[in-house]
Amino acid sequence: MTIRVNDTEVPAPDDARISLLDLLREHLHLTGTKKGCDQGACGACTVLLDGNRVLSCLTLAVQAEGREVRTIEGFAGATGELHVLQRAFVEQDGLQCGYCTPGQICSAIAMAEELRRGEPSYVTPDIAAGPATVTREEIRERMSGNLCRCGAHNGIVEAIEVMLAETAA
Amino acid sequence: MTPLHYVRAGDRADALARVSSGARCLGGGTNLVDLLRQNVEQASELVDVSRLDGAIRERDGGGLFIDAAVTNAVLAAHPLVRRRYPVLARALLAGASAQIRNMATVGGNILQRTRCMYFYDVDGARCNKRQPGAGCDAREGFNRYHAILGASDQCVATHPSDMCVALAMLDAVVHLSGPSGDRAVPLADFHVLPGATPQVETVLHPGELITGVELPPPSDAVVRSDYRKVRDRSSYAFALVSVAGGLAVADGRVREARIALGGVAAKPWRARRAEAALVGVAPHPEAFLAAIREELADARPLSGNGFKIGLVERTAVAVLTTLAGARA
Numbered sequence: 001m002t003i004r005v006n007d008t009e010v011p012a013p014d015d016a017r018i019s020l021l022d023l024l025r026e027h028l029h030l031t032g033t034k035k036g037c038d039q040g041a042c043g044a045c046t047v048l049l050d051g052n053r054v055l056s057c058l059t060l061a062v063q064a065e066g067r068e069v070r071t072i073e074g075f076a077g078a079t080g081e082l083h084v085l086q087r088a089f090v091e092q093d094g095l096q097c098g099y100c101t102p103g104q105i106c107s108a109i110a111m112a113e114e115l116r117r118g119e120p121s122y123v124t125p126d127i128a129a130g131p132a133t134v135t136r137e138e139i140r141e142r143m144s145g146n147l148c149r150c151g152a153h154n155g156i157v158e159a160i161e162v163m164l165a166e167t168a169a
Numbered sequence: 170m171t172p173l174h175y176v177r178a179g180d181r182a183d184a185l186a187r188v189s190s191g192a193r194c195l196g197g198g199t200n201l202v203d204l205l206r207q208n209v210e211q212a213s214e215l216v217d218v219s220r221l222d223g224a225i226r227e228r229d230g231g232g233l234f235i236d237a238a239v240t241n242a243v244l245a246a247h248p249l250v251r252r253r254y255p256v257l258a259r260a261l262l263a264g265a266s267a268q269i270r271n272m273a274t275v276g277g278n279i280l281q282r283t284r285c286m287y288f289y290d291v292d293g294a295r296c297n298k299r300q301p302g303a304g305c306d307a308r309e310g311f312n313r314y315h316a317i318l319g320a321s322d323q324c325v326a327t328h329p330s331d332m333c334v335a336l337a338m339l340d341a342v343v344h345l346s347g348p349s350g351d352r353a354v355p356l357a358d359f360h361v362l363p364g365a366t367p368q369v370e371t372v373l374h375p376g377e378l379i380t381g382v383e384l385p386p387p388s389d390a391v392v393r394s395d396y397r398k399v400r401d402r403s404s405y406a407f408a409l410v411s412v413a414g415g416l417a418v419a420d421g422r423v424r425e426a427r428i429a430l431g432g433v434a435a436k437p438w439r440a441r442r443a444e445a446a447l448v449g450v451a452p453h454p455e456a457f458l459a460a461i462r463e464e465l466a467d468a469r470p471l472s473g474n475g476f477k478i479g480l481v482e483r484t485a486v487a488v489l490t491t492l493a494g495a496r497a
Contacts, residue, residue, distance in 0.1 A: 016175030016215070019202075039203050043268060052242070052271040058202045059272065062175050063195075063217060111267065119246045122262040122404070128251045144404035145266020 001065040005030070006074035012065045020064050021045045021056035024071060032072035032102045036147075043146035046103035047071050053110035072102035075109070084166050085109060088159035096150035104146045108160045111142045112167065134164060170205045177217045181346065181380065187216040189348050189376040194218050196277030197240065199269050204282065208291050209299060218378070219274055225249070231386035234344075237276030237379045241332065242267070244275060253387040256394035256413050260335035263398040266405050276379040279333060279343065279359065280371065283326035283435070284407055285315065297323040298367040312471040314407065317478060319434040324367030325471060328360055328436050329407050335396055337437035338413040338429035340385050347377035356382070360436035370435070389417035390425040397488050398431070399480060408432035410481045414488040416452065423447045426489070428461070430481060433468075440464040443485070452493035454486050461485040 002009040005028060013023055021038070024030045024047070036044030038057045045056040048070040056069075075083040085105050088094070095101045118130035123141045131138055139157050148156065176192070178184035188194060192214040195201055204210040223238040225247050233254075235244060244250055245261035264270065264278075287294040287307045295304035307315055307325050315325040336356040343359050345352050360371050373379070394415030400406035411431035417424045426447040428440040446460035461482050468478050 016173055017170045039206070040199055040269060043266065046268055049271075053268045054272050055199070055268045058197075058199050058269075060175065060195075060198060060202060060215075063198065063219070065177075107268065114267065117246070120251065120258065120262065122259065122398075124262075127255050127258050127262075128248075130251075141404050142267060145268045 003061065003064045003066075004068040006070060012062050016060060016062050018061045019057055020047070020049075020059040020061045020069070023061040024056060024069075030071050030073050034099055034102055036099070036103075041147075042100070042103075043107060044100050044103040046107045046146065048106055048110055051110065051113065053107050070106070072106060075105070083109070085159060085163040088162035088166075089156070092159040092162060093152065093155040094159040095148075095152050095155070100146060100148045100150075104143070104148070104156055107143060107146045108156075108163065111139075111160075112164060114142070115164070134161075136161075170208070171211050171213075173205075173212050174214045175217065176214065178221060181221055181378070184216055184218050184221060185346055185348075185376075185378055187214065188378050192216040194276070194280075194378065196238070196274035197269075197272035198277075199265070199273045200277065200281040207289060209282075209289055218276070223274075228383070228386075233384040235275055235382045235384070237274060237381050239275050241265075241270040241273045241275070241278060244332075245270065254335075254339060254384060254391060254394070256338060256391065256396050256415060257332070257335040257384075259396040260331040260398075260411075260413060263396060263408075263411070264331040275332070275382055278330055279336075279356070279379060279382075280373070281330060282370070284329045285326040286311070288326060298326060298363075298370075301366070301368050308471065311473060313473045314409065314432070315471055315474055316434045317468040317470050317474060317481075318430075318438055318465075319362040319436070320469065320471075321363045321365065321367070323365055324363035324435065326363070326367070326435055327432055328434070330437065331396070331398060331408065331411060331431060333360070334411055334429045334431035334437040335413045336382065336384075337439045338394070338415065338427050339387075339391060342383045342385075343379060344381045344383060345373065345377045346380045347374055351380075353383070357437070357439045363435050367435075388415075388425060388427075390415035390427045393417065393492055394427065395488055395492060397484055399484055410477055410484055412481070412484045412488045414485065414492055416489055416492040418452050418493060421451055422449055423452050423456075426460075428464075428485060428489075430464075430485075433477060433481060440485075442466075452489070454490050457486045457489040458482060 034044040036042035193212040398411040415427035430438040443460040443464040
């Protein structure tokens with residue numbers, strides 16, 4: 001069995017202890033995905049697994065067998081043009097040091113899908129109806145699993161608002 | 170992490186056979202992988218049960234049966250959960266982060282272990298739960314996050330789950346399968362208080378597997394229910410305290426009250442004393458406060474968590490007052 005990483009099949013490791021994060025960084029040399037805390041507290045290692053955002057540090061690589069992983073390296077277009085959210089991060093100053101940025105971008109792209117499906121968050125007033133409008137409070141709650149120690153959160157929220165506006169149009 | 174063998178369960182029978190021979194169940198891994206990496210736990214074999222059936226089925230009469238492998242995210246997003254059991258959807262969404270909720274399973278959430286930092290500190294702290302008889306460094310240590318109800322001299326840890334607080338409030342039933350057959354245990358009885366054996370956290374027998382959780386049809390107090398969590402930051406943190414509440418009012422009197430508390434004990438704390446005190450009274454903040462004070466009469470705060478008593482009081486009154494539609 002293999003793991004499909006950014007449209008390429010790669011073999012799963014023999015040692016079950018290897019995390020998906022270490023497989024990506026140390027074995028496949030896809031170093032865009034970052035190791036922050038390595039214990040599920042910071043979100044820097046966020047990748048998409050079958051389209052859902054997950055923490056690659058707490059995922060054993062063998063658990064991804066037969067599944068599709070998308071990392072920050074897998075979002076630019078065929079000719080290298082940036083994803084709308086990558087461009088928005090640059091334009092809205094969604095980063096300072098940039099270490100949390102790959103995780104933020106993977107996380108927010110998946111978050112947009114969750115919003116499109118009408119899923120509620122903890123701060124959604126009517127949990128049955130889902131979010132009526134995507135407020136900043138909604139974005140902050142939904143992105144709370146991605147910490148930014150530089151404090152670029154205002155720019156991050158603004159970049160996400162740009163993406164949501166552009167993809168809704 | 171010590172070397173281990175990983176195998177994906179083909180079906181439930183396969184999983185059961187492996188658990189019976191000593192394998193540890195791996196769900197989403199959000200707790201167990203961390204515990205293994207930090208050497209709090211050791212395992213020689215992991216059986217991955219996260220790809221077993223993950224269905225949410227409606228039962229006759231309006232209840233739900235939730236397979237153990239359903240993720241927290243899928244459960245929180247389910248239309249019937251959101252409409253009939255709002256307290257459960259809100260509690261799930263209060264837990265962890267979106268990434269972790271996409272990974273974590275219902276079975277694993279129930280079996281997750283305390284986040285007491287002394288339990289995690291293998292090299293630096295004594296812990297009776299990790300090493301029975303070693304002592305407890307939390308009791309006289311930094312115990313802001315620890316228990317005020319049902320603790321013992323041996324252990325003051327809390328159960329970290331939000332989902333389980335809602336399940337306790339809902340009279341959910343945990344379904345188990347094991348070498349000697351199937352059985353069902355109310356969630357409120359599934360976790361046990363530490364007493365002299367804090368290493369024993371649940372009534373799960375060796376070789377048993379959680380197969381699912383059953384929710385009874387929602388009563389009026391469940392349809393009108395909510396969950397509020399208070400933490401040191403506004404999101405992505407474990408609870409200082411939390412309150413799952415449900416209220417049914419008829420003719421100006423409380424007909425049914427349901428209350429469960431999180432962050433206060435080694436198990437989700439069903440506040441049956443407070444519930445009983447509320448039946449038949451007018452739904453006013455003063456009555457809610459009196460009832461929750463009855464529940465907390467046996468609270469024994471530690472050096473650093475006495476604030477939890479007032480915090481539980483105010484949070485419970487706020488939740489119930491909002492549900493009653495009254496002004497705080």
